[in-house]
Amino acid sequence: MPLRVRYYEADQQAVVYHGWYLNYFDEAFMAWLESLDFGYGTMADVGVDVMLVHSEIDWHGSLRWPNDAEIAASLVAVGKSSITVDYAAVVDGTPMCSARTVYVTVDHKDFTRIPVPEPMRDALGHPAPLRRQRAGR
Amino acid sequence: MPLRVRYYEADQQAVVYHGWYLNYFDEAFMAWLESLDFGYGTMADVGVDVMLVHSEIDWHGSLRWPNDAEIAASLVAVGKSSITVDYAAVVDGTPMCSARTVYVTVDHKDFTRIPVPEPMRDALGHPAPLRRQRAGR
Amino acid sequence: MPLRVRYYEADQQAVVYHGWYLNYFDEAFMAWLESLDFGYGTMADVGVDVMLVHSEIDWHGSLRWPNDAEIAASLVAVGKSSITVDYAAVVDGTPMCSARTVYVTVDHKDFTRIPVPEPMRDALGHPAPLRRQRAGR
Amino acid sequence: MPLRVRYYEADQQAVVYHGWYLNYFDEAFMAWLESLDFGYGTMADVGVDVMLVHSEIDWHGSLRWPNDAEIAASLVAVGKSSITVDYAAVVDGTPMCSARTVYVTVDHKDFTRIPVPEPMRDALGHPAPLRRQRAGR
Numbered sequence: 270m271p272l273r274v275r276y277y278e279a280d281q282q283a284v285v286y287h288g289w290y291l292n293y294f295d296e297a298f299m300a301w302l303e304s305l306d307f308g309y310g311t312m313a314d315v316g317v318d319v320m321l322v323h324s325e326i327d328w329h330g331s332l333r334w335p336n337d338a339e340i341a342a343s344l345v346a347v348g349k350s351s352i353t354v355d356y357a358a359v360v361d362g363t364p365m366c367s368a369r370t371v372y373v374t375v376d377h378k379d380f381t382r383i384p385v386p387e388p389m390r391d392a393l394g395h396p397a398p399l400r401r402q403r404a405g406r
Numbered sequence: 407m408p409l410r411v412r413y414y415e416a417d418q419q420a421v422v423y424h425g426w427y428l429n430y431f432d433e434a435f436m437a438w439l440e441s442l443d444f445g446y447g448t449m450a451d452v453g454v455d456v457m458l459v460h461s462e463i464d465w466h467g468s469l470r471w472p473n474d475a476e477i478a479a480s481l482v483a484v485g486k487s488s489i490t491v492d493y494a495a496v497v498d499g500t501p502m503c504s505a506r507t508v509y510v511t512v513d514h515k516d517f518t519r520i521p522v523p524e525p526m527r528d529a530l531g532h533p534a535p536l537r538r539q540r541a542g543r
Numbered sequence: 544m545p546l547r548v549r550y551y552e553a554d555q556q557a558v559v560y561h562g563w564y565l566n567y568f569d570e571a572f573m574a575w576l577e578s579l580d581f582g583y584g585t586m587a588d589v590g591v592d593v594m595l596v597h598s599e600i601d602w603h604g605s606l607r608w609p610n611d612a613e614i615a616a617s618l619v620a621v622g623k624s625s626i627t628v629d630y631a632a633v634v635d636g637t638p639m640c641s642a643r644t645v646y647v648t649v650d651h652k653d654f655t656r657i658p659v660p661e662p663m664r665d666a667l668g669h670p671a672p673l674r675r676q677r678a679g680r
Numbered sequence: 681m682p683l684r685v686r687y688y689e690a691d692q693q694a695v696v697y698h699g700w701y702l703n704y705f706d707e708a709f710m711a712w713l714e715s716l717d718f719g720y721g722t723m724a725d726v727g728v729d730v731m732l733v734h735s736e737i738d739w740h741g742s743l744r745w746p747n748d749a750e751i752a753a754s755l756v757a758v759g760k761s762s763i764t765v766d767y768a769a770v771v772d773g774t775p776m777c778s779a780r781t782v783y784v785t786v787d788h789k790d791f792t793r794i795p796v797p798e799p800m801r802d803a804l805g806h807p808a809p810l811r812r813q814r815a816g817r
Contacts, residue, residue: 275566275569276418276569276570280414280416280418281413281417281418283418287735288414288700288703288706291698291699292549292551295550299609309609322740323737324698324735324737325736325737326734326735326736327733328731328733328734329733335583412706412707413706414706419592424565424569425566426562428561429562429686429688432562432686432688433686433687436687436746460600460602461561461600462600463597463598463599463600464597465594465597472720517556550691550692551697553692554687554692555691555694
C-alpha cells in the first residue's frame with residue numbers, strides 16, 4: 270500500500286510520531302484484505318470481524334513529512350480463531366518500522382470469539398512472514 | 407475546562423497543529439454540558455443528540471507543548487432546533503484561539519432534526535457570548 | 544485530491560468525526576500548492592511559510608468509512624499578506640462539507656508576517672471561489 | 681495518571697481505537713518522568729532525549745467513551761543506553777491493555793545514541809515491572 274505521510278503526523282522532532290504507525294498498519298490491513306477479495310463488506314456478509322489483541326513494533330528509523338512510503342502486509346499464520354500479520358513501513362527500499370500483529374476473529378454482532386471462517390482461511394492463503402522469528406521466542 | 411497539550415499535538419513548527427482545536431472544543435462542549443447537569447447520559451435519556459453544522463475559528467496565537475491551557479465554553483443562542491456555543495482556548499490569560507459553533511439537535515436514534523427539548527433548553531440557561539458580533543454580520 | 548476515509552476517522556455515530564475535516568483540507572492545501580508548482584520545497588526556497596488564521600466550516604452531510612471522497616481546493620483571494628482558499632469534501636458528486644480558510648504569509652524562519660512573494664502570487668493564479676458570498680457578509 | 685477518554689477516540693465498534701493507546705502511554709511516560717523530577721525540561725538541560733525503538737502491546741479488553749481510566753507506568757530496566765518501561769491502562773481496577781516499551785537515550789540535538797546520564801539513572805530508581813516475564817521469552 271502506498272502511503273503519503275500527512276503533515277500533522279510529524280512531531281516536533283520532525284519525524285512521524287510513533288503513535289501513527291499503528292494507524293498506517295491498520296489501513297494496510299484493510300487494503301490487504303481487499304486485495305485478497307475479502308474486504309470488510311465480505312467479512313460482514315460472512316458474519317466475522319477482527320479484534321487486535323497483540324502487536325509488537327520495532328522502529329529502525331523514522332518516516333518524515335513529506336515522505337512517500339510503502340506499507341507492506343503479509344500473512345504469518347492462521348490459527349483456530351486468530352490471524353497473525355507482519356507489517357513493514359518502507360521508504361526508498363529501507364524498512365523504517367516493522368510490526369507483528371495478532372488479531373482474533375469474532376462474531377461481527379456480539380464480538381464473541383469464533384473460528385476463522387473457511388472462506389476467509391482460503392482467501393488468506395499461505396504464510397509469508399516479513400520478520401524472521403527471533404531466537405528464543 | 408483545563409487542558410494539557412499532548413506532545414503529539416504539536417507539529418514541526420513546534421505549535422499545536424490547527425486540526426486539534428476542534429477536538430479540544432468538542433471535549434469542552436461535553437464537559438460544559440456535564441457541568442450543566444445535562445451530559446450525554448441525560449441527553450440519551452431525553453432522546454436527543456447533537457450534530458455540528460457550522461464552525462468559525464480564529465487563531466490569534468498558538469498553543470505549544472507542554473502548555474497548560476484553559477478551554478472556555480459559553481452559550482450564544484438557543485434556536486428552535488439549534489444551539490450556538492462560543493469557545494476560547496486561553497493560555498495564561500491570553501486567548502490563542504476562539505470559535506463559534508452551531509449544533510443542530512437531532513433524534514438520537516435516527517438523526518432527524520428535532521426541536522431542542524425543553525429540559526435541555528432550561529439547562530442551557532442564558533446566553534453569554536465570548537465573541538462580540540462583528541460589524542456587518 | 545482523492546481521499547480515502549480511514550477507519551479510525553469514523554466515530555460512534557459511524558460518520559467521520561468533524562475534527563478530521565481540517566486535516567483533510569490541510570492535506571488538500573499542500574496537494575493543491577504542489578499542483579501549482581509551488582509546493583513546500585519551493586516555499587522554503589523563497590523563504591515563505593503560511594499560518595492559518597481563520598476557517599469557516601459548514602457541514603451539509605457526513606463522510607463515512609469506507610468512502611472514497613474528493614477534496615476540492617480553489618483560490619478565493621490573494622491579499623497583501625494573506626491567501627484565502629475554499630475547500631469542499633465531495634462524495635459521489637454531493638458536497639458534504641465546505642470551508643473557507645484564510646492563511647497569512649510569514650517568514651519561514653521567524654514566523655513574522657511578510658507580503659505574499661511575487662512568484663507565489665503568480666503561481667496562485669486567478670480566484671475561482673467554490674462558495675458564493677452570503678448576503679450580508 | 682488519570683485519563684479521560686475523548687469522544688473521538690472511540691470508533692464504530694464503540695471502543696477506543698487501538699492506535700490511541702500508544703498516545704496514552706506516551707502521555708503517561710512524560711507524566712511519570714515529571715513525577716520523578718526528571719521531566720522534559722530537565723532532560724533538555726542534561727542534553728538527553730529519548731526515542732522509542734520497541735513496543736509490545738497486549739489488549740485484554742477495551743476502553744470506552746466516556747471511561748475514566750488510569751494509566752500506570754513503571755520502570756522495568758535501565759540499560760547502558762536504553763530504558764524499558766511497562767504500562768497498563770486500567771478501568772475500575774481491570775487492566776484493559778498493557779505494554780512494554782523500550783526507549784534509547786539520544787543526544788537531544790543530533791539524536792545520536794548516548795548512555796543514560798547518571799542523574800537520569802538516579803531519578804529513574806529501581807525496577808518494578810508491571811508485566812511478568814513470560815516463559816520462553
